[in-house]
Amino acid sequence: MTTNLKDPAAPDAPRGRAGRREWTALCVLMLPLLLVTMDVSVLYFAVPAISADLEPSGTQLLWIFDIYAFVLAGLLMTMGSLGDRIGRRRLLLIGAAAFGAASLVAAYANSAETLIAARAVLGVGGATLMPSTMALTRTMFTDPGQRAKAIGIWSGVMTAGIALGSVLSGALVEFFWWGSVFLVNLPAMALLLLLGPLLLPESRDPSPGRFDLLSVPLSMAAVLPVIYGLKEIPSEGWNVLYVVSLTMGLLFAALFVHRQRTTVSPLISPALFRGNGFTPALVLNLVAAFGMMGSAYFTTQYLQSVLGKSALEAALWGLLPSLLVGVAAPITTYLVQRGVNRAHVVSAGFATAACGYALLAVIGTDSLWLVLAGSGVLAAGIVTVLSQMTDLALGATPVERAGSASSLLETGQEFGGALGMATLGSIGTALYHHEIPASAPAPARETLGGALAVADQLPGPAAESLTAAARAAFTTGMQGAATAGAVVLLGAAVLAVGALRAVGVRDPEVEASPVRTASRS
Numbered sequence: 001m002t003t004n005l006k007d008p009a010a011p012d013a014p015r016g017r018a019g020r021r022e023w024t025a026l027c028v029l030m031l032p033l034l035l036v037t038m039d040v041s042v043l044y045f046a047v048p049a050i051s052a053d054l055e056p057s058g059t060q061l062l063w064i065f066d067i068y069a070f071v072l073a074g075l076l077m078t079m080g081s082l083g084d085r086i087g088r089r090r091l092l093l094i095g096a097a098a099f100g101a102a103s104l105v106a107a108y109a110n111s112a113e114t115l116i117a118a119r120a121v122l123g124v125g126g127a128t129l130m131p132s133t134m135a136l137t138r139t140m141f142t143d144p145g146q147r148a149k150a151i152g153i154w155s156g157v158m159t160a161g162i163a164l165g166s167v168l169s170g171a172l173v174e175f176f177w178w179g180s181v182f183l184v185n186l187p188a189m190a191l192l193l194l195l196g197p198l199l200l201p202e203s204r205d206p207s208p209g210r211f212d213l214l215s216v217p218l219s220m221a222a223v224l225p226v227i228y229g230l231k232e233i234p235s236e237g238w239n240v241l242y243v244v245s246l247t248m249g250l251l252f253a254a255l256f257v258h259r260q261r262t263t264v265s266p267l268i269s270p271a272l273f274r275g276n277g278f279t280p281a282l283v284l285n286l287v288a289a290f291g292m293m294g295s296a297y298f299t300t301q302y303l304q305s306v307l308g309k310s311a312l313e314a315a316l317w318g319l320l321p322s323l324l325v326g327v328a329a330p331i332t333t334y335l336v337q338r339g340v341n342r343a344h345v346v347s348a349g350f351a352t353a354a355c356g357y358a359l360l361a362v363i364g365t366d367s368l369w370l371v372l373a374g375s376g377v378l379a380a381g382i383v384t385v386l387s388q389m390t391d392l393a394l395g396a397t398p399v400e401r402a403g404s405a406s407s408l409l410e411t412g413q414e415f416g417g418a419l420g421m422a423t424l425g426s427i428g429t430a431l432y433h434h435e436i437p438a439s440a441p442a443p444a445r446e447t448l449g450g451a452l453a454v455a456d457q458l459p460g461p462a463a464e465s466l467t468a469a470a471r472a473a474f475t476t477g478m479q480g481a482a483t484a485g486a487v488v489l490l491g492a493a494v495l496a497v498g499a500l501r502a503v504g505v506r507d508p509e510v511e512a513s514p515v516r517t518a519s520r521s
Helices: 020-041 047-054 058-086 088-107 112-140 144-175 185-199 215-236 240-262 270-274 278-306 311-317 322-337 342-360 368-395 399-435 442-446 448-455 460-503 508-512 514-520
Strands: none
Touching: 020 088, 020 112, 020 144, 020 185, 047 058, 047 112, 058 088, 058 112, 058 215, 058 399, 088 112, 088 185, 088 399, 112 144, 112 368, 112 399, 144 311, 144 322, 144 368, 215 240, 215 399, 270 278, 270 399, 278 311, 278 342, 278 368, 278 399, 278 448, 278 460, 322 342, 322 368, 342 368, 342 460, 368 399, 368 460, 399 460, 442 448, 448 460
């Protein structure tokens, strides 16, 4: 089955509604999406077993963790554009085969170097799968109402995958061996390779132009140094290396933008940003990712290091906020389809997320349910924004450029998440340094984890005193970061009303095209 893409300037034929085949295909597409997002967090509980078995150095252990996310972020734009040219289904199936093969190698890796290489290939596979799933969703669901529902499901699965990854990791490592966290990918990828050719339509840009090879290294040089710097700043501080990394990334980003504006056949067409609502959707999507990942940096540490939960207990408790995610996306879609202005829905989503941060700003050192409630409210608000901004951006994008648009949205989420962790993490760290007693040992003054490690070596009363002081200091830092997060999201709520006022209707395609509007009147 091939999607025939015509000249975007020509009048549209009436758009049909998707049937059982398309909804079944969407379920198939959710498998790789779930696994790609789970792989971000799937190693959380496998680290001790990997360290004991492979004996990696400290640097190698960091690369085992980070190489997947770095490669994924660096290749998203390239793979999105490539899918528009060679076909999104073809790229999806190639990525699924690579992801499955790399999972098998990772599961039975006998050295740290092999595991690092396998994780890098997993990142390449993930970079093909993420934009392909979103672009194919855009292709299959041309009816605006059905597309909104499908994208709401897509956003919910993406958000839930991060939480599920850590829980699945803990359960598998508890009962099997660390390699099992990779083997779970194989049945899903096999199912995708089997059903994908039968259910998924092939679609591509009929006139893609030459593939601009120079833009590929430029895009990676722009993305990777910025992501690296932003990821390291929360834990290591404003080290000169990270500042240089950010600066170099921004310089290459400027060169990449110049290349896209001047070359005949750009990797990312500047015409995308002229789509009605695409640019504000991209910016607000980035801010939503800022809020989502900025809170995650603190809540996982709070559950484990402040409340003293085991890693698996913390992961299981962390599932509870995800329940609200399953409710938020369908309600949001229903409201927009019932005629509620999209600008008001998105603004309410940001305001809801800000309320979640407000709850986190008043926690104490023993506030499990308050943290879970705040995280749930925050997640519900963020998913409201993500689902609507994804729908708006894809609706404003010609089908032939759906892959490029999807990759831009996902790259923006990577930037937003890293920026949220860097900004709010830095605020929390600064407040921790201010609150921890000056008489505390040097490692304890750096991080809560360092304080707990020092406390383990001290006699009873001294250990209890240091632990209590470090936990209180961390909680104060978390309160300050949450306050800052609430301010940012309240600002975004105000910004959303103005930025989306002109594109607040349900289907931006209808509003954007006078030809289509006339044909329906």
